[in-house]
Amino acid sequence: MARRYYTSYRRLARLKGPCVKETISYKNIIRNLPQIEISKLSNGLTIGTQGRASAHATLGLYVNAGPRYESAEEHGITHFFEHIAFQSTKTRSKTELRSAMSSAGAYFNSFTTREMTVYFTQCLSPDVPQILGILFECIFNNKLEYTIIEAQKHILSLEIQEYEKNYSDILFDYLHMSAFQGTPLEQSVLGPCDNVTTFNSKLLSRILYQRFTPRNMVVTAIGGVEHNEIVELSNKYLSKMVHVERDEVAQCRYTGADLRYRNDDQPMAHVAVAMEGPSYCHADYNVMTLAKEVVGGWDKAQLGGLAHGSSVARAASHNICDSYKSFYLAYKDTALWGAYFVGSRLGLDDMVSVLQYEWMNLCNMITEEQLDRAKNQLKTKWLSTSESTVRTSHRVGRSLLYRGCHLPVFKGIDVIENITVQDVKSVCYKYLYDKCPVVAATGPTETLTDYARLRSGTYWLRL
Known part of the structure; x- marks a missing residue:
């Protein structure tokens, strides 16, 4: 058997030559991947595509909309439109629309964050023109039918009730x-139930007119697509849209605070502790992303807690908590x-101490070994x-929407590899020290560290 393998390898070596003997660097592979092509229509709409040798594609629409842009009366309206979008249009009934979607075998979905709403679809490459047309029709030519709006109000109210049972x-x-x-x-994404009852087609029309405008949107297409085709389709459906000026978004102010909802009926306590960090567009973003990987995450389902690369995970595995994750x-x-982190009432104080020690370690004593492990984890992700x-x-859409540009993966990896221990120390010192x-906590929180002690744990006394 060994001889047979040996002979096969020699034949392969003669056929392939250097391809067998040389190891191909992953950096060379990702540098040769298709790059993101970016165009902008005359009305300000940004389009980003990446053509791949693929039989399918993902098409997306990314919009500057969400609770951050909503007044108290509008709170929750952006998420509510998700429930309406794929129901009916001015040219297709609900049945006709569902038939068109299912006949192409396409998958439509959407989600909303605090400052972005996303509508995307996955389909076969030959169906891209048809599916992109349906996606645009659902959003920009929606019928906003009264019966559908009223039906979705009830569904959303039930969704909010279920959401309130999710401790995380x-x-x-x-x-x-x-x-x-x-x-x-x-403001939360779902909004209050009282607002849901007041939503109507007039309010939805106003929100779509004011916020779903060309300069506030990005269209993406990744997979078996042609950039010029996507530009032409976007121009066909959206070129007549005009930008509507609106009031500037209010700046957000960070406040160190403590909110605890003690409920001893909950089986476990859920606790989140955070600091204000650099924004997505800030130069320190990549360093703090790397610092997050140093802290890492762990839960009891993972094996080898005591041999984990993260010191926080090793400590947590001693029954201090059930799980934790950095964010x-x-x-x-x-x-x-x-x-x-999630844990029993007896381990909350210890877990806070472990986390704060690790954060101070990032500011003062992080090692090359810790940094290399975090770099490898981040590059793998x-x-x-x-x-x-x-x-x-999603990565391209968010980057174009927030920054107006996109950093290729290979350049992002180069940035990560060039971050030094001193870079992490200085940046973490700026934001954490x-x-x-x-602090936010819910459940049996009576043993959670007092805020005054939490505050004093953000620095080390030195002589």
Whole structure:
């Protein structure tokens, strides 16, 4: 058997030559990937595409819309339109629209964040013109039918009730309410039930007219697509749209605060502790993304907690908590950088101490070994993301919407590899050291660290 393998290898070597003997660097592979092509229509609409040798494609529309741009009366309207968008249009009934979608085998979806709403679809490459036309028709030529609006109000009310049972989602709403109190960014995506009952076609039409405008939107197409074809289709459907000037969005103000909802009936406590970080558009964004990877994440389902590369995970595996994860919620002009953990009432104080020690370690004593591990994790995530047309579409759409440009993956990896230990120390010192944290907690929280002690844990005394 061994001889047979040996002979096969020698034959392969004669056929392939250098291809067998030389190891191809992943950097060379990603540098040769198709690049993102960007165009802008005369009305300000931005279009970004990446053509691939693929039989399918992901098409997306990214809009500067969401709770951050909503008044108190409008709160929740952007998410509500998600429920209306794929129901009917002015030229197709609900049945006809569903038939057109299903006959092409396309998958339509949408989601809304605090400052962006996204509508995207996956389809076969030959069907791109048809599906992109349906996507645009659903959004910009929607019938806003009364019966559908009333039916979706009831569905959304039930969704809000179910949402309030999700401890994790509610906790992050509490975190934003504390950190950005008195500013639009404190508003949740779903909005209150009282608002849902007042939504109507007139309000929806106004929101679409004011916010779904060319300069506030990005169209993406990733996969088996041609850039010029996408530009022509976008021009065909959206060139007559005009930009509507609107009031400037209010700047968000960060406030160090503490919000705890003690509920001893919950089986576990859910806690989030965060600091204000650099925005998505800031030069320090990549460094803080790398710092997040140093802290990492862990849960009891993972094996090898005691041998984990992260010191926080090693400590957490001693029954301090059930799970934890670091997070970095970056917005246009601000961010929340921190950690979320779930645990029993007896380990909350210890877990906070472990996290704060690691944060101070980032500011003062991070090692090359820790940094290299974090770099490898981050590069792996970016490379795996780049293989998915959906994830690539979301990354390109957000980047073009927020920054007006896109950084290729290979350049992003070069940036990460050039970050030094001193870079991490200085940037983390700027955002984490001796700063006021924001805390949100729900569940049996009686042993959670007092805010005064939390604040004092953001610096180390030196002699």
